[in-house]
Amino acid sequence: MAKKTSGRGQRDLRVKVKTARGRKLSSTRWLERQxxxxxxxxxxxxxxxxxxxxxIVELDDKFRFLVPGARVVDLGCAPGGxxxxxxxxxxxxxxxxxxxxxxxxxxxxxxxxxxxxxxxxVLDFLEEGADDKVKAWxxxxxxxxxxxxxxxxxxxxxxxxxxxxxxCEAAADLAFDVLAPGGTFVAKVLAGGxxxxxxxxxxxRFEKVANVKPPASRSDSSEKFVVATGFRPGADEA
Numbered sequence: 439m440a441k442k443t444s445g446r447g448q449r450d451l452r453v454k455v456k457t458a459r460g461r462k463l464s465s466t467r468w469l470e471r472q473x474x475x476x477x478x479x480x481x482x483x484x485x486x487x488x489x490x491x492x493x494i495v496e497l498d499d500k501f502r503f504l505v506p507g508a509r510v511v512d513l514g515c516a517p518g519g520x521x522x523x524x525x526x527x528x529x530x531x532x533x534x535x536x537x538x539x540x541x542x543x544x545x546x547x548x549x550x551x552x553x554x555x556x557x558x559x560v561l562d563f564l565e566e567g568a569d570d571k572v573k574a575w576x577x578x579x580x581x582x583x584x585x586x587x588x589x590x591x592x593x594x595x596x597x598x599x600x601x602x603x604x605x606c607e608a609a610a611d612l613a614f615d616v617l618a619p620g621g622t623f624v625a626k627v628l629a630g631g632x633x634x635x636x637x638x639x640x641x642x643r644f645e646k647v648a649n650v651k652p653p654a655s656r657s658d659s660s661e662k663f664v665v666a667t668g669f670r671p672g673a674d675e676a
Contacts, residue, residue, distance in 0.1 A: 507538025
């Protein structure tokens with residue numbers, strides 16, 4: 439690795455990565471981006487499991503849904519960064535004196551390394567009866583259902599877009615079954631033109647629906663997040 443010095447005698451602190459034998463150029467570029475990403479550095483500093491934690495931090499800073507005492511379901515929670523943020527903000531460990539103590543439930547297809555203050559379960563949320571299991575684990579309804587899930591990449595942009603929209607729609611269906619009145623649904627989508635039906639559905643079931651690209655979301659990514667607040671159970675789904 440080498441660091442470049444500018445012609446004005448000031449050091450450019452951007453890390454440059456030399457292409458090693460056997461390493462693809464794409465891998466070199468990824469490594470260089472990681473080394474120079476301030477969110478990667480911040481995640482290490484703050485003890486988060488990945489830079490994605492700051493996406494939910496920034497979304498919550500704007501919409502304020504992770505409040506002390508909230509009951510939160512994180513779908514597709516691996517590696518756990520969103521759960522870590524939720525634990526701190528809803529006071530799941532009871533560290534904020536005088537504040538209500540919240541609950542954080544993480545769901546994933548694979549086992550996730552334990553997180554203090556979060557209850558983690560291996561579950562396919564698409565399976566029949568998943569909503570009942572979630573409510574049983576929570577001991578009631580949820581205040582927030584959130585998801586940073588993305589389907590495995592096929593390498594075809596439009597196909598990937600359709601897959602993640604389908605995943606988001608399925609997450610929304612679960613949210614409709616487990617959210618308490620006034621609840622919030624947050625999920626990642628990819629811009630691409632097929633999200634119209636999802637937006638229409640959410641607008642029927644929530645008071646407000648916003649589409650946001652938080653600063654932590656890389657500028658070269660087509661991802662954005664839908665934040666639906668004020669859940670209205672029993673609202674017309676047609």
